[in-house]
Amino acid sequence: MANSFKSTIVTIAPAELHDRAAVYKAQGWHYVNTSATASKGSDTLELMVTFAKGAVLENLVMQVLTGEHVTSISDLFFAAFVFENETHDLFGINFDGLAIDFKGTFYQLSLNQPMNPNAYQAAAGSAASKTDAQTGKEA
Amino acid sequence: MGKRTIIPFGPQHPVLPEPVHLDLVMEDEKVVQAIPRIGYIHRGLEHLTEKKDFKQMVFVAERICGICCFGHSVGYASAVENLMGIEIPPRAKYLRGIWQELERIHSHILWLGLLADGFGFESLFMHCWRLRERVLDVLEQTSGGRVIVSANIVGGVFKDIPNEQMPGIIEQLDSIREDYEAISRAFLDDQSVNNRLREVGVLSRQDAVDLSCLGPMLRASGVAEDVRLYEEPYATLGFTPITSDEGDCYARCKVRINEVTQSIDLIKAMADTIPDGELSTPLKGNPPAGSQGFYRVEQPRGESFYYVRGNGTKFLDRMRVRTPTSMNLAGMTKILQGCDLADVPMMVLTIDPCISCTER
Numbered sequence: 001m002a003n004s005f006k007s008t009i010v011t012i013a014p015a016e017l018h019d020r021a022a023v024y025k026a027q028g029w030h031y032v033n034t035s036a037t038a039s040k041g042s043d044t045l046e047l048m049v050t051f052a053k054g055a056v057l058e059n060l061v062m063q064v065l066t067g068e069h070v071t072s073i074s075d076l077f078f079a080a081f082v083f084e085n086e087t088h089d090l091f092g093i094n095f096d097g098l099a100i101d102f103k104g105t106f107y108q109l110s111l112n113q114p115m116n117p118n119a120y121q122a123a124a125g126s127a128a129s130k131t132d133a134q135t136g137k138e139a
Numbered sequence: 140m141g142k143r144t145i146i147p148f149g150p151q152h153p154v155l156p157e158p159v160h161l162d163l164v165m166e167d168e169k170v171v172q173a174i175p176r177i178g179y180i181h182r183g184l185e186h187l188t189e190k191k192d193f194k195q196m197v198f199v200a201e202r203i204c205g206i207c208c209f210g211h212s213v214g215y216a217s218a219v220e221n222l223m224g225i226e227i228p229p230r231a232k233y234l235r236g237i238w239q240e241l242e243r244i245h246s247h248i249l250w251l252g253l254l255a256d257g258f259g260f261e262s263l264f265m266h267c268w269r270l271r272e273r274v275l276d277v278l279e280q281t282s283g284g285r286v287i288v289s290a291n292i293v294g295g296v297f298k299d300i301p302n303e304q305m306p307g308i309i310e311q312l313d314s315i316r317e318d319y320e321a322i323s324r325a326f327l328d329d330q331s332v333n334n335r336l337r338e339v340g341v342l343s344r345q346d347a348v349d350l351s352c353l354g355p356m357l358r359a360s361g362v363a364e365d366v367r368l369y370e371e372p373y374a375t376l377g378f379t380p381i382t383s384d385e386g387d388c389y390a391r392c393k394v395r396i397n398e399v400t401q402s403i404d405l406i407k408a409m410a411d412t413i414p415d416g417e418l419s420t421p422l423k424g425n426p427p428a429g430s431q432g433f434y435r436v437e438q439p440r441g442e443s444f445y446y447v448r449g450n451g452t453k454f455l456d457r458m459r460v461r462t463p464t465s466m467n468l469a470g471m472t473k474i475l476q477g478c479d480l481a482d483v484p485m486m487v488l489t490i491d492p493c494i495s496c497t498e499r
Contacts, residue, residue, distance in 0.1 A: 035459040050444065054369070
């Protein structure tokens with residue numbers, strides 16, 4: 001179904017996220033989503049945080065490395081804690097200052113960072129090592 | 140300060156309709172804090188997108204949930220249409236709208252039944268689900284499926300509701316409305332129901348906005364926000380959201396009750412004005428590399444957000460589905476603070492949780 005939505009993508013640095021989110025909150029935007037996308041062959045993840053006001057969607061996009069720390073926006077938008085914990089468990093991006101931090105136990109997963117192919121590559125590269133990066137097992 | 144204990148509530152509990160887990164931090168009979176924990180039925184459907192043809196994924200998206208299924212297929216297909224720059228025919232827009240409103244009707248009536256079951260009104264629960272069967276009959280007549288409609292493809296729909304069938308559908312919906320209005324009076328007027336719902340789980344307008352609540356949970360706190368305001372054919376039909384100001388469990392129940400009758404009116408309006416024409420726009424090629432598509436759908440539980448990214452092949456780089464219950468969890472933890480343990484089931488039920496959607 002067609003609609004009158006207007007979507008824009010704004011590229012920012014990860015350090016800008018919290019300040020930008022504060023501006024959106026002050027202007028009455030509502031928080032929509034936090035998610036990450038991984039690309040095979042690239043060691044960066046694309047983190048996207050989406051806000052909406054009426055028919056307008058604005059998506060803040062930033063490149064982060066696996067394990068990089070990003071400031072959580074759950075102090076501004078409490079509902080973000082769900083998606084930030086999920087993004088941490090599935091992709092391995094760390095969020096500092098989470099309103100409720102499940103410390104990696106939000107989802108009970110048998111693999112660490114299952115949606116991050118870079119984590120798989122790290123495991124294959126260190127197959128001879130005693131620590132299995134993927135399964136979290138130690139020999 | 141009383142002694143604090145933690146009561147695990149769910150994912151298996153007789154009163155819970157969905158497998159949500161809450162750690163209820165209790166001081167005597169009062170809930171001090173409620174910590175949600177999900178993942179019991181996480182199936183990795185977003186990750187599956189990377190392995191399925193993007194055209195096949197419509198049918199997988201529809202199976203994210205067993206109640207709000209058609210909405211998910213609309214959202215995913217529309218996001219891919221947005222990504223590929225496809226405009227679907229007007230008849231397809233109206234057909235999607237008709238099925239979406241039928242889904243809203245059956246979802247809300249299902250929820251009303253579960254709410255009645257939650258406060259022990261078993262006969263009302265059975266009446267609600269008996270009535271819902273008639274709605275499912277209409278869905279089956281129009282699509283062949285009672286719940287899983289499977290009519291969407293990328294580019295439109297591949298099933299039609301012939302114009303000759305529309306008067307029969309409207310007649311059935313009018314008959315359902317009569318029965319429904321009798322049932323809804325039990326929810327709105329019965330004193331024992333009122334005692335369980337009024338002034339329970341109050342969420343103020345400001346809190347509902349601050350906690351990013353969505354759907355009937357938001358509208359019951361007085362915020363007239365609905366994605367259908369920006370969608371065709373709703374915008375053409377002069378759609379306005381149903382709201383209430385009290386923000387309690389009763390208000391959330393009242394909003395959903397009124398949305399059912401509104402959906403019947405919307406279906407009638409769409410059936411009267413549906414244009415003739417093609418059902419779908421032909422699809423050419425694969426999603427271009429680096430392309431991105433966004434879409435929002437007003438599901439029965441609130442706004443769902445869909446994001447897809449293409450890479451030039453028939454497999455998408457990413458599909459992201461953000462469902463309304465995952466947002467409303469924050470509001471639920473807020474209304475649970477300070478409530479009595481006996482009121483917890485009502486409050487959980489009134490957000491109309493759908494954990495299949497939340498956990499994908």
